[in-house]
Amino acid sequence: MSRIGKAPIPVPSGVTVQINGTEVSVKGPKGQLSRTIRPEIEIEQTDGKLVLKRQSEDRIVRGLHGLTRTLIANMVKGVTEGFHRNLEIVGVGYRAQMDGTKLVMQLGYSHPVIIIPPKGIEIVVPPKTNMVTVSGSDKQAVGDLAAYIRDRRPPEVYKGKGIKYQGEHIRRKAGKAAGKKK
Numbered sequence: 536m537s538r539i540g541k542a543p544i545p546v547p548s549g550v551t552v553q554i555n556g557t558e559v560s561v562k563g564p565k566g567q568l569s570r571t572i573r574p575e576i577e578i579e580q581t582d583g584k585l586v587l588k589r590q591s592e593d594r595i596v597r598g599l600h601g602l603t604r605t606l607i608a609n610m611v612k613g614v615t616e617g618f619h620r621n622l623e624i625v626g627v628g629y630r631a632q633m634d635g636t637k638l639v640m641q642l643g644y645s646h647p648v649i650i651i652p653p654k655g656i657e658i659v660v661p662p663k664t665n666m667v668t669v670s671g672s673d674k675q676a677v678g679d680l681a682a683y684i685r686d687r688r689p690p691e692v693y694k695g696k697g698i699k700y701q702g703e704h705i706r707r708k709a710g711k712a713a714g715k716k717k
Contacts, residue, residue, distance in 0.1 A: 550611060561610040575593075619671075620677055625698075626697065628643065629665065632660055650683070
């Protein structure tokens with residue numbers, strides 16, 4: 536039995552979960568999320584908790600058990616607390632600013648990089664900082680947009696310039712001058 540899959544998912548007050556066959560819909564103060572799950576996994580809602588059960592002991596179904604439980608738990612957490620990802624912009628002349636809902640970044644290219652967030656995702660740039668915060672209720676969408684922003688100018692290994700996740704460690708290389716021996 537999967538240790539992750541058999542753990543019940545607590546449903547906080549103010550959150551409603553609707554199960555319609557293989558469609559799971561979660562609604563809370565931060566929005567509404569829905570997902571289609573595989574038919575091999577059954578969901579039962581009892582006294583404020585969701586319990587997932589699998590129909591067989593096949594290897595694939597055992598793997599889906601824990602995955603499905605985690606996806607639904609992330610949906611519940613997303614509609615109550617939400618998720619966020621912080622990015623740091625490092626480099627002389629590199630900056631970001633908001634233009635309405637669009638993110639406009641100067642990243643050393645001949646043109647500005649403009650990113651329009653999808654529905655349900657919010658981008659915030661605090662004033663006088665080189666930080667970008669991506670937040671929303673869908674964990675996958677937040678992570679995808681943060682990765683997309685990071686890919687516009689990934690950090691390079693010699694000077695560390697570029698966009699990196701907050702707390703990400705960039706392994707630095709010495710460069711060609713450090714490798715010379717006499």
